[in-house]
Amino acid sequence: MVKKDRAGIMPATQQPGIGKTLLLCLPMILITAIMLSQGQLPSDPSRVTAFLAAFIFINAIFFLMIRTGETDRWRAILFVTYAVCFVISFITHLIESRGSMAISQANMIEGLTPFCHIVIPMTLVPAALTKTIIFPGTIVGTKTAIASMFVLWIGSSLALGRGFCSWFCFFGGLDEGFSRLFKKARIKKIDLRWTYLPYAVLLLIVLVSAVSLAPFYCQWLCPFKTVTEYPEITSVKTALQAVIFISLFIALVMVLPALTKRRMQCGLFCPMGAFQSFTNKINVFEIRIDPGKCIQCKQCIATCPTFSMTEDTLAEGKTGMTCVKCGKCIDACRQNAISYHIKGTPLTGGKEEIYRRLFIYPAFIFLATMSGGYVQDAIAKTIKLFTTGNIF
């Protein structure tokens, strides 16, 4: 069989054959089997079907990543599916357990609010000064408890840096999904000064949350409240909060990403993304540009979803600190001038594919494990809806 070089992927001579690809996928097959089944197969037939479907789908994605040498193309499919399934699973679970997506004051007193990673930056100052977490959840005991989310965040930050935003975050896929709706961007020129906005939002929410001892972003600015849970509307204040959540979701997660083909919420608003950018400074994985191969076509600048590639960073041969390591620029570069790289190791020597694989193994374990449960649950609930007419 004759292998063809395709734009933006590894040369045909470096592409592994089917056998080698399967061998390289074997560790992931084993790990996903353990993670998705959590050690035992479900007894309910719809759950077994959902498990098998999710297992095959996730491993097919990884197989294609290894076989084709393309990262973002396949990652994006799973990442968007993950976000959609998260929303389906989360909302149905809330309605099943609480009867509504709205969270009441009584739920908050009882610590029944699931903790989300976006709250993390707001909790650090009060935690350091008062040894308390300013969130109406529980510290341990559930998957969505505060300490659980801290563990996941620390682990993923150590392994991926801001790759967290493209391989872990259950909200990022919504933004990304809408950014891929149209073939061409309707808005092409975006003033790069907007890229400072997430840092301003981060500073604002950290300070206001510390002073008010309440998670300000969750109370007033989170667009994702629209598709998860929101405070029960009992007053003008809570009604106003709901209006803000829905408006921000429509603008930042739906309309602007669709018009610009960029992840506008992630790149220009999300305070957790800004916070996570600092972890890129210490994380070992990065994206590098080979100046010898680069022909300055600037396709990478045009495609970067989080504005992490600019003419300045291109001249330096690397991405900005906001890089989410999605691999879109690598897939888009027709000269194969962009690649994953491990800090401290030589830039030359033809080890690009080794570096890429060393990155995508841990990154994919996070994505597969995080998405696996939600994908299974969403499939099982969809099967139930079609067979019984009831999703619960």
Added chain:
Amino acid sequence: MMKKLKSFLGYTWAAAAIIIAPATFLGHTYFSHAIATATGVTVHPRFSGGGVIKTIDHGGYITSMHRPVFDALFGRTHEGFIQIKWEPAAALPQVITEGFDYDGDSRDDFMVTLNTATGETALTKRHPAVLDHEKSYRLRNGWAVRVMLKR
């Protein structure tokens, strides 16, 4: 030499990332408890209501009085609240009337009357620091009331 060391450390971290990823999930329960124990953090009393300082056993049901919450980032706020909780729900009488002494002077500082069928709540103030009742909350297994206080 330095280049080789940097390269070695780079590869080591990259290889460690492959271990860290599954370990994060497999050791998740252990690490969560370890973090909670090591840091000693708790949920802020504004949300949890603070620690329980007194419980009264009425035979069928229990009343819990939490500590007054005036916690601020630095020092204490001028206004705060005290949370009272009754449980279990199944054993609660339709109307509860109970007095509370939160400052320890052996005299009731306020009295709460709660209708557990409707949630209707009335507060009788007997201390100038008692302001008003915030709201009554139907919990999964009982009721809670927060009474606003000033220092």
